[in-house]
Structure formats: structure tokens, C-alpha cells
Amino acid sequence: MTTLQALADLVQGTVMGDPALSIHGVSTIHDGKDGTITFVAHKKYHQYISSTPASAIIVSDGDLLDGKNGIVVDSPQVAIASILNHFSPKYAVNNGIHETAIIHPDSNIGQHVSIGPYSIIEAGVEIGDHVSVGANNVIESGAKIGHHSTLSHHIHLYHQSQIGEGCIIHSGVVIGGDGYGFVTQNDTHIKLPQIGNVIIGNNVEIGANCTIDRGTIGDTTIGDYCKFDNGVQIAHNVSIGRGCLLTAHVTIAGSTKVGEFCIFGGQAGAIDHVTIGDRAIFACYTAVMKDLPGGKVYSGAPAREISEKNRRDAVYLEVKQLKKRLKQLEEKVLS
């Protein structure tokens, strides 16, 4: 329970209405609940402002409130992030190192670290300060985890893998497995040993059950501030630039270079050995099959600029027209 004024202070906003109003949670504007605060970030939700039972609304323009209680801020979305954080129940407790965790004496564990039951920390592992490692994790020899990072459960970091600071790794993630490399000779596939590494930057979030392979020679690298949804697959020697957003089940094949701040929709992907420029955006199910410049929106398989994709989709209607016109012409000429 807190007051509207206290929340306004938290988000550096201005109270409209009653600063002493009690707020005990957050709701959405189209499913607003009495006693909660909600927010409006897009025009299409303006229609709900007058009727929502929510007790207060975060807006970017005070006039929208029309007399209702609220907070005015520059970005309602950024403000709601802080307020959600304020009301977020805190389940993760630092319980220190569980007695069933198996910690190799030659590992290097920082201050204020928690390690859950049945986790295994091998020789040469380095874990920074304020790191939380969940249950049933296997952190293999020589792996490094930076300060303030959080690993959930059932995670496997293969040997030497590196995770930066402030990262969040969800459950079931496998980092540093062998890249998919074989040489085929006389119908026999000979395994290419994968002796490179995986290096993940700072403030990266990796969704549940993602897989990130180590490089063959040289490293697989994930830039700072990348955010991966669940089930993303990154092959060996891939490089993902800073701040990329990869949504669910995206698949990037070997040695491909993705620029900075790219966005991949669900199930999108890229073949191996292609280069993608900065700030390229790929619709869901887009398949990148060649080098593509950044700063554009792509769709389809193979990936094409969305305007061309749409023109191609329109061929169906154009052919209908062509048939009609051709028939008229035939009737004229051949009759």
C-alpha cells in the first residue's frame, strides 16, 4: 500500500488530483481494478479512461485525465516499469550457498552470492559479487559470471563460457555446447572439435530453454543489452550486436553477423555466413538468406523489404485483372 504522491515521486511525475490516494497494485486500463494504478501509452486505449474502475492513471498529458486522479510523466511506459517493480513480490531470497551445492575449492566465488541446492560449480569458475545461481545448475570449469547476474534453474554453462554483469538467464538454458560442425568424407561425418568460446556481454537477458553454441575457432559473441525470448538458438561463431531483440524461437545459423539494435520477430532466422546491418527489423517467420543492409523492415522467406513483399503478395490480384483484360482483348481481336 502506498500513496499516489509516493508513486509520483518514484517516477518523477506530477500528481493530478488527490496525492494521499491509497494504491495497492497495478492493473491494465481495459481490465482496471479499484485501488490500483493503471497507464495509457497508446491512443487506442484513450477510450477506456472515462470508464476504467482503476483509481489512478499514468498519462503523458494531464488533459486526458478529465478530472480523474493520476500522474503526468514524459513516458508512461517507463513509469509503469518502475511502478511494476515497486509492487513486484520479491521471491528471490539470498539464502547464501546451499549445503548440497558442490563447489570446487579452486573456484572463485564473490561476496553476497547465493547458490541453490544441487548445483555444481567446477574448478576455475569465477562468480562475481551479488550473483544468484539457482538450483540444479552445472557451471563447468573455467566459466565466468559477472557481478549482479542471476541464473535460474537447470542451466548448463559449458567450460570457459563467459556471462557479463547484470545478466538474467532463465531456466533450461544451455550455453557453450559444441557448435554444429562436421566434415563429410565418403558418407562419414567427422566431428570438428569446437574449441572456441561463448562471450555474453552485460545486461543481457536470455529466455528459457535457449541454446547458444561455442565457436569452432574464435568465439560466439552476444552484445550488451541484448534481450532474447524463449527458445532462441544461436549457432557457433555468430556475432550479435549490442541491444538486439530476438523473440521466441529465432534461429541464427553459423558465423552470421547481426548488427546493433536489430529486431527479429518470432520464428524468424538467418542462414549461415550472412551479414545484417544495424537496426534491421524482421517480421515473424522471416528467413534471411543473404547479406542485408540495416535500417529497413523485412518479411518473408527469403527475406525481402516489406514493400516488395507486399507487391509480390499483390500479384495474385494483378493476375486476376490481367486475365480479365486479356479476355476482352481476345474477344475483340479473335471474334
Added chain:
Amino acid sequence: MTTLQALADLVQGTVMGDPALSIHGVSTIHDGKDGTITFVAHKKYHQYISSTPASAIIVSDGDLLDGKNGIVVDSPQVAIASILNHFSPKYAVNNGIHETAIIHPDSNIGQHVSIGPYSIIEAGVEIGDHVSVGANNVIESGAKIGHHSTLSHHIHLYHQSQIGEGCIIHSGVVIGGDGYGFVTQNDTHIKLPQIGNVIIGNNVEIGANCTIDRGTIGDTTIGDYCKFDNGVQIAHNVSIGRGCLLTAHVTIAGSTKVGEFCIFGGQAGAIDHVTIGDRAIFACYTAVMKDLPGGKVYSGAPAREISEKNRRDAVYLEVKQLKKRLKQLEEKVLS
């Protein structure tokens, strides 16, 4: 080993031939084995009836047997489900709670519950009667599992997640992980805390390595009798209606509402914030990119009704024809 009569009683069918015939297992009609019972559910398998070495056949029409031993029932498929169950080896044994399982004293464990080795049950967890939890599971604080549900191994239920009664959760499933929610400001992605929940109904089956995220505000919900194949991904605030069938690697993006009894083929999916009507069917690799009414069959990316999809695919042949006709016309006119 059992008799044909005993099996007929089990499936409420009528014996044709020798009721004392011994049956020791099940085989398929095209790979029938002596001493087993098989079944015919589709016309295309009628051809095998006369030659199969199987000792008895379940049919919906006694005339099909042509003198062979068998059982007549309304639905051979429903009957074979019971008979497979009869012959299914029982591997899961209720061994009670393993001594290495870590059970928080403030959890609430029902009657006849088994919990496997190295599993962790946190504070406030509620587990119903006759529940089986496998090995290496992590059931976080406040999670609930209904009566008669079965969890395999390496499963993670994040805090507060709810699973109904009679559910089957296969290995490697992650339920209640953070939804993929970020606000981007000045090229920095700010995490939106995900404080909603996941609520799964009764008699739901979730395949291996599926991921189901918790809601941002409000809940992700999966209706009763939904059946998910392996590797399905459900994003935050999605709602899946009763009885939906989602096959392997299906991906449903955030806040999308799927009606009742929909069917998604392999690798199909839907973008965020769309609404799909009841009993819609999606071919494999279909990408739903807008609201779609129920009761129809869709295919392609973007998803279109299958008849339109087929007409679009036929444009290739139509253009061939148009070229021919245009050429003839040109010769006539221009020569």
C-alpha cells in the same frame, strides 16, 4: 496375457470368432504380429485385413473381418486407446517422497504424493492428492498443483504458477518465466517486471521443453483439455481456450487470444495481440498475422483461408497460360 472376450468386455464391444483366444499385446495392421490384437480405423487400411498376421482385429463393421477373429465397436480408435492402456507397462511407481527431496515445512503436500530425488518444493507450495513429481524439479514458492497431476523431470514452476487436476507435464518444461516485456528509451531496453501469473486448467498435457510465460499484469491462461506437443512457446498474457491442440514448436505471441478447440500444425504460430475464433485449424508453418474467425482452415504466412492459399499457389500456372495467350494475340495483332 488376456482373452479376446476380456478385451471385448473392456471396450464394451462384441466378440466375433473365438472368445477364448489369447492376446498378449497390440500391433499395427500393416506390421501385424501373431498373438496380438490390431485395429482398422481408416478405409485405406482395409487392404491389410486379409493378410495381417495379427490374431484379432478391432473393427466398426463385423463384415470387414470376413471370418477372422475380432471385436466390433463403435469407435476402433477409442477402443484401442483402452487396450493400449491395458497392455502399457507401468513404470511409474509411487515411491513416496525421496529422502533427498527438499520440502519446505510451510508447503502443503496432499495424500499419496510421490516426489523424486533432488526435487525442491519451496514455501507456500500446494500439491494435491495422488500427484507425482519426478526428479530434479523446482517448484517455487506459492505454486499450486492439482490432484492426480504428473510432473516428469527437470521441470521448473516459477513462483505462484498454477496447474490444474489430471495434468501431465513432460520433462524440461518451464512454466511462469518472465514474459518478454521491455520499454526502449534512448536505445536502452528497460525490463517491465512481470507480476502476473500462469493458470493452467484441468486435464492439460504439456510436451517436453515447452515454455509458458507468466503475464505482465493479469494472467496467461491455458484452458481445460488443451494438449501441447513438445517445444511449444506461449508468451505473456496469452489465453488459450478449452481443448486446443498445439503441435510441435508452435509459438503464440503476447496477449493473443485463441478460441476453443483450435488446432495448430507444427511450427505454426500467431503474432501478438490478435484474436482467433473457436475451432480454427492452422496448417503447419501457418503464421497468423491478424484477427481470424473460427471454423475455418488456414495456411501460409500470412495465414489465409486454404482455398485462397491454393488459388494464390495456382497463379504460377495461370501466368504460364496468360503468356501463351498473350503471345498468340500479339502474333495476330502485330504481324
Added chain:
Amino acid sequence: MTTLQALADLVQGTVMGDPALSIHGVSTIHDGKDGTITFVAHKKYHQYISSTPASAIIVSDGDLLDGKNGIVVDSPQVAIASILNHFSPKYAVNNGIHETAIIHPDSNIGQHVSIGPYSIIEAGVEIGDHVSVGANNVIESGAKIGHHSTLSHHIHLYHQSQIGEGCIIHSGVVIGGDGYGFVTQNDTHIKLPQIGNVIIGNNVEIGANCTIDRGTIGDTTIGDYCKFDNGVQIAHNVSIGRGCLLTAHVTIAGSTKVGEFCIFGGQAGAIDHVTIGDRAIFACYTAVMKDLPGGKVYSGAPAREISEKNRRDAVYLEVKQLKKRLKQLEEKVLS
């Protein structure tokens, strides 16, 4: 540290230049490092030979070296596999059976086996000689693992599953889960018990988080020398022939038969009950929707031979031309 001569002996090649040259690792030709050996397998990398700082180069033609130190072999790729193996750090140590592993007395464990912490081996399991089982694995009753196979961590072999000799199974893999089989009657989905098995051949590699379901009646089978990338899904009663290469997120639906030496690009897949011939190649995102003969290259959804796929993609340009010609004709005829 080793000499060029020693490496040449290892790969049965011929030294060009200084046999006593010291080599301490491997690098790529376009990112060559002093003191390392590199290789050239494709023409497009010839340009780097003169300028690479690498100290020696493996080539198939000595003239390419132009006076530089190197080794001449038939296949530089096969040679580099051996040399990578030579320089590969050895992290996996046979530590025997960890005291926390729970081994059923009625299991059968071979010689020189290692089993990691918190792994569970149930009754009737058979493990061959020189097998390595990692941490947190669950090997259910009656499962078999052949000699010299390696299982990483968090792996679940359901009851009776069989893995051949010399296999490598990466983390998070689930083998032998229930196939996706239901009979629907009056909107109720009745589970078809899955009483078949999974049988995996010799020298198979299975990537992280793959899922391979057991058969309903009869078995799911994976041939010798198959290599699966991460996140591959194999449904019940599928049969994959010898030597197939399935890259990331490939999905093969129920009862489909894949021939020998087929290659599936990323996210490609096949619907249920189709038959694919030997040595078929599928581009990424290809969806096989009917029986297809082997020996060809396919692309698209539905899968078509790549030449037809390209002609179909070209329709867009053809229609542009048709419009132009039709317009000219109309002007002639109708004016």
C-alpha cells in the same frame, strides 16, 4: 606446443618449409594469429594466404603456399578436424561414479564409467563401458546406453529408450517422452498410451534441448551417424535413415520416414506420414507436405524442387512484363 612435422605426421601430410616450426594452436585464415596453424578449404580464402599472420597453412596444393610454411594434404578440412582435436583442451575427466548419484542395484554399469553428481539410474538400466553420464541426468528403468557414449547434463531418457555406441547427447535432451497421440470423441481428447520405444543407432550426435518421442505401437528410430543440431523435434514412429544431418529447430511429424543422408536446413520440417527418399536436401524453412523423391534439392512451403521454387518466385517479374505487353497490345487494338 608441437612442431609442424609432428602435426604433419598426425594428419599424414607433407611438410613444406620448416619442420621444426613451433605451433601452439589453431586460427582461421582471415583472423590468423602468429604461432598458430590455419587452413584453406575454399578458393574464396586464397586471397588471405599471402597476408595471414598465421605461422603455417594446411593446403591441398603446395603451390598455394608460395614459400610459406605449411602442410599439404588431400583434404584440409579432415586434417583440421584432427588438429583441432589435438589442441582441444580436455575438460571431461573420468571421475568415476559420484557419491550423490543414485544407482539402482539392479542396473548394469560397465567398466570405466563416470556418472556425475545428482544423476539417477533406475532399475534395469544397462550402461556400456567407457560411458560418461553428466550431472542431474535421469536414466529411467530399462534404458540402454552403448559403449563410449557421452551424455551431458539435465538429460532424461524415459523408460526402455536405447542409445547406441559412440553417441554424444548434449544437455537438456528428452528422449522417449510420450508421442503426441489423442483420439477425439465429443470434444474430449482421449490419450493414446504410447507403448513403443526410441532406438538410436551408433555414432549419433544429438544437440542441446532436442526432443525425441517414443512410438505409439512400434518404435521411433534414428540411424547410425545421424547428427542433430540444437532444438530438433522428432515425433512418434518417425524413422530417420543413416547419416542424416538435421540442423537447428527441425521438426519431423509422426510416422514420417526420412531416407539416408538427407540434409534439413534450419527450421525445416515434414508433416506426418510422408516418405522422403535418400539424399534429399531441404533449404531452411522448407515444409515437406507430401512424399518426395531423394537426390534433389527442395525449398519453400510446401516444399518444391528448388528450380520450380525459383520459377515461382520469378512470376512477380513476369507479371510486370505481361502488364507492359498487354498495355501495348490494348493501345494498338483499342485505339
